Amino acid sequence: MKWKNMFALLIIGLVALSVATSGCISGGGEKETSTESGSSTGSQTTTSSASYSGAIAIVYDVGGRGDLSFNDMAYLGASRAAKDFNLELVELQSNSEDDYYKNLETLAKAKKYKLIIAVGYMMTDAVNATAKKYPDQKFAIVDGYIPDRDNVMSIQFKENEGSALAGALAGLIAANDGKDKVGIVLGMEIPVLYKFEAGYRFGIKWAEDYYKQKTGNDVNIDVLYQYTGTFNEAAKGKAAADAQLNDGAWVIYQVAGGTGLGVFDAVKEYLKAHGKEMGPPFAIGVDSAQDWIKPGVIIASMMKRVDVGVYNAVKAVVEGNFHGGVVELGLKENGVGLSTVDDVMTMFNSLPEDTQKKKLQELGFNSKEELKQYLENTRKQVPDWIWQAVDELKQRIISGEIKVPAPMDKGGIEKIRQANTWQEMEQLAG
Structure with a gap:
């Protein structure tokens, strides 16, 4: 669609990065494309990570990239963090609700990501189960409510x-x-x-x-x-x-x-x-x-500044300030507001x-x-x-x-x- 293409161009300009849909966005250096296949349902593109200080991953809800709102804002925050902190960013798309746990499991068992970000309330159960299975892996979920796991930050908005x-x-x-x-x-x-x-x-x-x-x-x-x-x-x-x-x-x-x-x-x-x-x-x-x-x-x-919430979660991990529990952003925190x-x-x-x-x-x-x-x-x-x-x-x-x-x-x-x-x-x- 015309508007989706226009929005993709807009995001490119904002973060000055090369974008591959459902692929890997690096924080710096050259991007090489090679597709891995596994139990995940979204395509995953990897790059040489020798020049990176680490990696983060994001799992989108079924709406996916190009929705011009929720998922795209999550991408914006993650990609900006990847650039600012020299991180590799891997994206996985969920084509149905059945994909949530599969995608999260694929990422968690790799044991290479500083943070795995799940976009959307609908992934709450999948994140909860995966976080329990992989207690050393840090997760952030946008709109989900998981208040009692030390390795899960629940990013909520007013x-x-x-x-x-x-x-x-x-x-x-x-x-x-x-x-x-x-x-x-x-x-x-x-x-x-x-x-x-x-x-x-x-x-x-x-x-x-x-x-x-x-x-x-x-x-x-x-x-x-x-x-x-x-x-x-x-x-x-x-x-x-x-x-x-x-x-x-x-x-x-x-x-x-x-x-x-x-x-x-x-x-x-x-x-x-x-x-x-x-x-x-x-x-x-x-x-x-x-x-x-x-x-x-x-x-x-x-x-709804999902980009702010995601960026801050990555920043907290990089700076060693990550904590589990609920983080809520409202008008006072510039988490919501009229454009x-x-x-x-x-x-x-x-x-x-x-x-x-x-x-x-x-x-x-x-x-x-x-x-x-x-x-x-x-x-x-x-x-x-x-x-x-x-x-x-x-x-x-x-x-x-x-x-x-x-x-x-x-x-x-x-x-x-x-x-x-x-x-x-x-x-x-x-």
Whole structure:
């Protein structure tokens, strides 16, 4: 797909490394390709490690590289760490849930990796079993919860906090435009996604309250939601978003990895059908600064800094500070937050000059300044007071004045769905 190719070029520019999908990324020196076959289900490419100070490995979830969000952000953090600490990086792709343990086992029994990184909640059981079998091997799992193994670092994020900002933005945009519905399209119905949904709903209720205080007008915004059951089927994301747009959703938050790319397509087509190039309605991206994917369509992205969590885990191993247990990153730790135009342009400016020119041509811009201006103009469709309100919520969360609930089970999210105010939701934060 065009966007996957563009994102791959973007990553190359950011980390200044040579990339081979599901292959080995070295921290320095020349890369030689030779394929090993074994019990792993992903291809594994090795290189001469004479010039390296060690090796790390990463196992991707079924969504895989090219999802433009979760897995790609994990790669970004691992590849940057490989470069900074002169490490060999081996990548393995999981094609199904059955591959998790096989891939982890293959890496662990090699006894050569300083750290094995597992990407995704779904690998929790496999990591737990492998870590028990290989107690001398260090593991890190993104989104998994394994609190009681000394050799496993569980990297978690306060997605509820970042999603509260996304909800506040969506709710205030809808209220200001006289609309009463917003949407959210999610992937698999797993506990970590309940945190996204809960935060989003919290922010929307906070927006209702804020809007009433500002204008004196009551507003009640319905949340249309759908779990698609997948992270890598854009068509399902598009179908879900099409339905929500037809039902009146004015902003749609995608929390579905590659599936969520279909949300952007749906909003783009809706705008085109109504003679518009720029929202509203808008989409909100997730995990990375996705605004660049479809300028004018994506008002902002809830950045889940998986790259920061993965990088810090590798750094801890290299510096001898690794410890098992849970590490949680929220707004205060810069682990989550809404993207800015500067976030997008910083990524773009890291590209090689020829890649920047090619990308600008594909997007229909003549210069980087045009792209930046277009992103800024997109945000100007939203009044300044809304952005200021979202920042106010951010600061109140960071200070601890406001606590956002983070349910991790079906019963918990149902209570959030039934709450009538953000204050009621806050009481469920514990």
